[in-house]
Amino acid sequence: AQSVTQLGSHVSVSEGALVLLRCNYSSSVPPYLFWYVQYPNQGLQLLLKYTTGATLVKGINGFEAEFKKSETSFHLTKPSAHMSDAAEYFCAVSDQGGNTGKLIFGQGTTLQVKP
């Protein structure tokens, strides 16, 4: 069965600093991986996705993630944090690859950005 582990439930960075949110996955099939962001009182918004092909994936708002099969990781990064990046971030893996849209989510990481 597929699973996702997000390391660190809370991450705090200073404005302008590097953002690194960690995600490790377990999948019995080639994984489809996603990062979503949730702002207060809102639904989840897709930041980026990895399906096949290039392992470095660029998303919205300057975020990117790198799929590393050998490390079963899909960490999310952003070179310079902005106050508006403060939110909760979820890593997810698609159940059974891309055959269903069912996503298995990690527990989430709350990103705090300090001025």
Added chain:
Amino acid sequence: DSGVTQTPKHLITATGQRVTLRCSPRSGDLSVYWYQQSLDQGLQFLIQYYNGEERAKGNILERFSAQQFPDLHSELNLSSLELGDSALYFCASSETGVSPLHFGNGTRLTVT
């Protein structure tokens, strides 16, 4: 705006009651998913429908049921409500049975 509409936004009800949550998917999306988000369980997949038919089932209680109608909107019915059912319920949709998912803003259910 994701294009997925959920109503109502908030719902407060008593234990033992029954409620219905409604979801209208994005225009053109055939697949609808329901998720429950709570502090202790995180985001849990409940059920998926594709073009009116159940496609996948997750950790959905027997007290809960869902359906997708011919116009593709979906309803999640929760009955015999318990305090532990208090959570944020999200609907998501996708064009086919393949991700990515587009999420609505959720219905916050409070059971008192």
